[in-house]
Amino acid sequence: MADEKKGWLEERLEWKKPLEGFLYRPVPRKVGWLYTLGSATAVVFVIQVLTGLFLMFNYSPSPDHAYDSVNYIMTNVTFGALIRSIHFYTASAMVILILLHLARVFFMGAYKYPRETTWIVGVGLLLLVLGMSFTGYLLPWDQRAYWATNVATGIAGEVPLIGTWVQKLLIGGTEIGTVTLTRFFTFHVMVQPLLIAALIGAHVWMVVKNGISAPPGLMKLKLTQGKSEKQAYKEAYDASKQGGEKFFPDTLSRDAVVAVGIVAVIFILAIFFPHTSEAPADPTSTTYNPRPEWYFLFFFEFLKMFPGSLEPVAAVLVPAVAFLVLLGVPFLSKGVRREWGKRRLSLSIGGVVVVGLLIFEILGAVSAPSRQVSELTPLQIEGQRVYRQVNCAYCHTINGIGGAVGPDLSNIASQLTPDQIKAYLSNPNSMVPNTLHPKLQFTPEELDGLTAYLSTLGAAVSYTPEAPVLFEQHCSTCHMINGKGGTIGPDLSSVGSRRSATFLEAFISDPQSSVPGASMPAFHDTLTQNQITDLADYLYSLKGTTTTPTPTTTPTTTPTTTTPSAAAQLYTQDCAVCHGANRQGGIGPALTPGTLAGMSEAQIASVITQGSGPMPAFSALSASDVSSLVTYLKTVQP
Amino acid sequence: MTPEDGLTRREFFKYLVVGGAGAVTVALAVPLTGYFLSPTWQKSKNPSIAIAHTDEIPVGIPTFIRFEERVPDGWLVNTQSAGVWIVTPDGTNFTLFDPHCTHLRCPYYWDSEKDLFQCPCHGGEFDIHGNVVGGPPPRPLDQWEFTIENGEIITSGKIIKG
Numbered sequence: 001m002a003d004e005k006k007g008w009l010e011e012r013l014e015w016k017k018p019l020e021g022f023l024y025r026p027v028p029r030k031v032g033w034l035y036t037l038g039s040a041t042a043v044v045f046v047i048q049v050l051t052g053l054f055l056m057f058n059y060s061p062s063p064d065h066a067y068d069s070v071n072y073i074m075t076n077v078t079f080g081a082l083i084r085s086i087h088f089y090t091a092s093a094m095v096i097l098i099l100l101h102l103a104r105v106f107f108m109g110a111y112k113y114p115r116e117t118t119w120i121v122g123v124g125l126l127l128l129v130l131g132m133s134f135t136g137y138l139l140p141w142d143q144r145a146y147w148a149t150n151v152a153t154g155i156a157g158e159v160p161l162i163g164t165w166v167q168k169l170l171i172g173g174t175e176i177g178t179v180t181l182t183r184f185f186t187f188h189v190m191v192q193p194l195l196i197a198a199l200i201g202a203h204v205w206m207v208v209k210n211g212i213s214a215p216p217g218l219m220k221l222k223l224t225q226g227k228s229e230k231q232a233y234k235e236a237y238d239a240s241k242q243g244g245e246k247f248f249p250d251t252l253s254r255d256a257v258v259a260v261g262i263v264a265v266i267f268i269l270a271i272f273f274p275h276t277s278e279a280p281a282d283p284t285s286t287t288y289n290p291r292p293e294w295y296f297l298f299f300f301e302f303l304k305m306f307p308g309s310l311e312p313v314a315a316v317l318v319p320a321v322a323f324l325v326l327l328g329v330p331f332l333s334k335g336v337r338r339e340w341g342k343r344r345l346s347l348s349i350g351g352v353v354v355v356g357l358l359i360f361e362i363l364g365a366v367s368a369p370s371r372q373v374s375e376l377t378p379l380q381i382e383g384q385r386v387y388r389q390v391n392c393a394y395c396h397t398i399n400g401i402g403g404a405v406g407p408d409l410s411n412i413a414s415q416l417t418p419d420q421i422k423a424y425l426s427n428p429n430s431m432v433p434n435t436l437h438p439k440l441q442f443t444p445e446e447l448d449g450l451t452a453y454l455s456t457l458g459a460a461v462s463y464t465p466e467a468p469v470l471f472e473q474h475c476s477t478c479h480m481i482n483g484k485g486g487t488i489g490p491d492l493s494s495v496g497s498r499r500s501a502t503f504l505e506a507f508i509s510d511p512q513s514s515v516p517g518a519s520m521p522a523f524h525d526t527l528t529q530n531q532i533t534d535l536a537d538y539l540y541s542l543k544g545t546t547t548t549p550t551p552t553t554t555p556t557t558t559p560t561t562t563t564p565s566a567a568a569q570l571y572t573q574d575c576a577v578c579h580g581a582n583r584q585g586g587i588g589p590a591l592t593p594g595t596l597a598g599m600s601e602a603q604i605a606s607v608i609t610q611g612s613g614p615m616p617a618f619s620a621l622s623a624s625d626v627s628s629l630v631t632y633l634k635t636v637q638p
Numbered sequence: 639m640t641p642e643d644g645l646t647r648r649e650f651f652k653y654l655v656v657g658g659a660g661a662v663t664v665a666l667a668v669p670l671t672g673y674f675l676s677p678t679w680q681k682s683k684n685p686s687i688a689i690a691h692t693d694e695i696p697v698g699i700p701t702f703i704r705f706e707e708r709v710p711d712g713w714l715v716n717t718q719s720a721g722v723w724i725v726t727p728d729g730t731n732f733t734l735f736d737p738h739c740t741h742l743r744c745p746y747y748w749d750s751e752k753d754l755f756q757c758p759c760h761g762g763e764f765d766i767h768g769n770v771v772g773g774p775p776p777r778p779l780d781q782w783e784f785t786i787e788n789g790e791i792i793t794s795g796k797i798i799k800g
Contacts, residue, residue, distance in 0.1 A: 043662070050666060054673050058712070065713060072713035078676040079669035086669075249651035256658025263662050441708040443685055443715055 023248035028214035028240035031251060034108075035212065037101035039255040040262055042200060044094045047263070048132075049193060051087040059139070061185035063178055066141035067280045071382075074276070085270035091133060093266060095295045098129050106329065106350055109338035110213035113230060116330035118206040121199050123327050128196050130295075135188035137293065138181060146281035147290035149184075150176055155303075158312040176283075212251070214240035216338045229336040279381050297364030298357050376456065376502075383453025386446045398457060406437065411458025422451040456500075467538035470531055474523065480573075481542065489520060491573045496540040497620040498611075505536035519577075543620070567632030570625060574618060583638040588615060591633050604630045684709055688790040690724060695732065695791075700725045700748045700755070700766065702737070707795070720795065722782055723748070723755070725766060734782035735768055736797055741775040755779065768800060 010016055058077055060069040073080035102122065105111055111119035138149045153176065157167035172179030218240040221232040245251060282288070292300045299319075306314035325332065333346045340347070376384065387393070393402035396409045412421065423430060425447055428437035442450065471481070478489035495504070503514065509532050511518035523532060571583070578588040589595060596604060605626050611617035621629070645653075689705040704721045723735040735755075739746050744759035754771065755764040763772035768779035778800035784793035 047666065050670060054670050057674070060713070068713035076680070076713075077673055078679075079672045080676075082669050083673050246648075249648060249655045253651035253654040253658075256655045260658045260661050263665055267665060441685065441687055441706075441717075443708060443710050445710075446715065 022208060023252075024246050025208070025211070026241040027212050027244050027247050027251045028218060028237070029242075029244040030215050030218060031212055031245070032215075033254055033258070034104050035251070036255045036258040037097055037104055038207075039252075040258050041094065041097040041101055042204075043255075043259045044090050044097060044262065044266075045196065045200065047090050047266075048087065048094060051083050051090065052189065052193075054083055055087060056189060061139065061181050063141055063181055063281070066139060066181060067277065070140045070277055074274075081274050082270055085273075085275045086266055088275040089266045089269045091136065092293075092295065093262060094129055095133060097262075098126055102126060103350075103354065105213075107347065108213065108216055109333075109343055109346070111330045112333070112338055113233060113336045114210050115206070115213060118203060118210065119330050120327055121203045121206065123323070125196060125199050125203065126326075127323065128192055128199065132188060132192050132196070133293065133295065135184040135192065138176075138184045139188065140277050141181065141281045142277040142279060143281055143285065143288050144278045144291075146176065146283065147285075147288055148292060149180070151290050151292075155315045158315040160312055160316070163312075163316075211237065211241075212247075216340055219338045221337055221339075233336045276378075279376070280385065292364075294361075294365070298360035299364075301360045301364035301367065376500075377452070379449050379452040380456055381453075382445070382449030383451065384449075386442070386450045387453060390440060409454060409457055413455045414458040418451050418455045421454050422447060425450060463534050463538040463541065466531070467534045470527070470535050471538065474526065475535075478520070487572065488577065490575075490577050492539055492542060494543055494620040496542045498616045498618060499540070501536045501540035504539050505533055508532050508535055567628040568636075570621075570629050571632065575629075578615070583633070592638055593634055593636070596634055601627075601630045601634065604633065682710075684794045684796075686785075686792050686794040688787075688792045689722065690791045692726075692729065692732065692786060692789050692791060695724050695726050695729075697726055697729050698766075699750075700735075702748075722793070722795075724791065727766075732784070732786070732791065733768070734784050734791070734793060736780040736782060738780070739775055740770075740777050740779060740800055741773070 055073060058069055058073045058080070060066060070084070073084055075081075105119065105122065134149075134152060138145045153167055153170050156170055157163040159166050168174060170180075170183075172183045214237060219233070219236050221229060221236050223229065223232050302318075303311065303314050333343070335342070337343075392409075395403045395405035396407065397404065398409050400410075402409075416424070420431070424432070424437075425440070425442060428435045428439060471479075475489075475492075476485040478486045480487060480491045480493065482493050499507075507514045507518075507520075508527075509524040509529075510522040511520040512522065527535070571579075572581070575588075575591070576583075579585060579591050583591045585591075607615070608618050608621065608626050608629065610619070618626075684707065687705070687707055690703045694703075695701050700723050702721055702723055704719060706717055707720050708715050708717050721737050723737055724732060725735065726732045737745050739757040739759065739762050741757065741760055741762050744757050744762075746755045746757040746762065746764070748754075749756040752763075753766065755766075755768070757763070757773065757775070761773040762770070762775040764775070764779050765771050768781070770776075770778055780800045781798045782793050783796045783798060784791055786792070
């Protein structure tokens with residue numbers, strides 16, 4: 001029966017001969033483990049297509065729903081978190097493997113006759129794979145996704161003459177939004193994968209047609225009178241296959257081992273280090289530090305070398321030339337001969353490029369701002385989202401923003417326990433009979449999130465009696481609280497009005513992780529985790545004595561009569577540690593009338609009260625203090 | 639080593655290729671299959687809500703109560719209208735009937751002249767206790783689980799089949 005079946009198919013399709021030709025073709029001797037990189041790249045592409053396809057069953061490509069749909073995959077779909085994490089790690093694997101494969105082909109000269117077209121198609125694949133990283137990055141629509149895309153499309157806008165047009169084409173308009181997301185989604189799931197599949201097909205066909213290249217050591221050409229280099233190549237290549245292995249199962253067995261190894265590593269990463277989203281995208285954020293994904297860090301570092309008007313050179317010209325050179329490698333590095341000794345120039349240039357890229361990559365990794373330490377937990381972020389969605393701000397105020405129909409919620413956590421908040425939200429009448437508060441039907445998840453978020457507002461923190469002692473022992477040399485302590489670091493009398501306990505804990509443990517370049521030492525080796533948490537809670541309880549938090553609006557009053565000595569004191573107390581005792585800069589920029597000439601008073605006031613980048617918000621300062629400080633900085637020379 | 643002694647080198651490599659491909663396939667197939675089949679074993683998580691007060695339900699007269707419920711729908715929470723028939727013989731014991739005929743799920747109504755629940759689609763008829771008294775329905779009316787707290791009838795819409 002089985003023979004009849006085979007005969008029936010074979011009679012109609014004649015599939016055996018081409019398949020056997022593919023599988024049992026001879027392969028040159030000494031084709032070793034480095035040659036598995038190409039198939040490994042193809043395997044991870046298949047993994048990406050499969051995991052991506054299944055993620056599409058539950059992903060919604062609109063700004064209103066993208067973040068929540070990814071969250072749904074992570075929390076409500078069986079194996080959702082695993083599939084998502086596999087997709088994330090496999091993306092990095094794909095970049096690593098394609099670069100290693102390219103390097104192997106380059107250094108072995110396998111781009112030379114007759115494989116020039118294979119190389120060109122391969123460079124096209126590299127471009128498409130990097131493009132996949134770019135388009136896929138936006139889809140989770142969290143802070144990381146939004147801001148990385150904002151920066152990358154900003155770079156695209158640097159192209160001379162046509163930059164604005166290119167940027168609009170990419171974004172689908174003037175701002176990153178709904179059209180951008182659907183555009184990137186379509187590119188990511190249809191256009192790019194189809195192109196990659198087509199090019200892989202062409203690439204593999206060319207590899208089969210021309211044969212797997214022999215290692216350079218076997219390709220010493222015997223040139224005699226009347227014999228061209230191409231003829232000599234053919235003879236040497238045929239000879240290299242004498243006594244060699246068969247593609248199946250010999251060569252393919254190494255591919256199988258490597259594929260299993262790579263899949264195992266990806267699964268281990270995905271299971272033990274699941275990838276999670278950051279906070280939902282917030283285009284109004286003034287404090288987020290965009291950081292490129294690891295495979296673009298070298299470019300991030302490279303851009304720093306070309307400030308100001310030279311930026312288009314680094315952002316556009318150099319990458320464009322680099323890709324053209326890469327495409328043209330078979331034509332720039334002429335000749336058929338692949339022996340190591342005949343390619344010293346190419347190998348040297350290749351080596352310099354690889355080392356250079358590695359150096360830039362390491363420098364970029366060291367200097368790139370760290371991932372933002374979130375002020376809120378994921379549950380609290382969910383609660384913030386529910387607060388916005390249900391439009392509680394129509395009736396309630398938080399920190400000066402919202403309506404006045406219902407009570408101010410800015411310090412609700414100091415008035416009600418989380419259980420009380422939850423009970424009230426579930427059924428307001430049960431706690432306050434005949435209340436005007438509507439009975440909103442929250443789902444259990446919404447209720448937990450909203451309770452968690454409201455419980456952060458003015459929450460009383462508890463710390464042990466050891467916390468102030470720890471402060472005196474380890475912090476008071478540099479920092480002051482209520483007039484007692486040193487002045488090297490900022491005054492912490494009201495730090496709790498500017499920073500959450502979460503942030504303070506991370507900062508005390510390792511300041512560099514939150515604010516690169518911070519001069520404060522790390523305390524994770526000096527203090528235990530419990531001591532750090534205790535200290536953070538103590539500092540968070542310090543909200544300042546006389547001032548209440550001001551709304552996040554810029555002061556509109558004209559500058560009052562300046563009181564330089566008071567403003568100077570304020571500067572020394574809160575600003576000097578980062579901006580220098582003489583306002584000449586340090587961690588932060590110089591703040592002199594000259595350096596601030598380009599900023600209006602309202603802009604400076606906004607930066608002071610709302611923060612900027614690693615600079616915290618000083619929202620505890622009164623409007624007149626801010627105004628004095630602004631006038632002092634703008635008018636008084638250091 | 640000869641073929642008669644055991645595996646040849648070639649055979650070992652063949653097993654390596656097939657085994658490797660199989661391992662990768664299974665490693666991916668298990669989570670992908672679970673992911674795809676996930677909706678079939680997910681339990682609906684409709685929250686319980688108070689839909690009516692016991693005082694609102696007249697004794698002996700089936701009353702249709704309309705209410706709005708917020709229902710999780712994937713990653714969304716949708717507000718949708720729903721309804722249920724509530725019957726009480728004595729003001730103390732209540733029954734909540736799912737508003738769909740057990741034949742083919744048409745919405746039925748209370749015919750006060752016949753004192754029967756009447757389905758307009760295929761003539762199904764149920765008495766005030768939900769039992770089939772005429773037409774093609776195969777079983778009595780489905781009921782909803784509920785509780786009564788402080789006079790409030792609270793339900794999540796979870797169905798008890800008739």
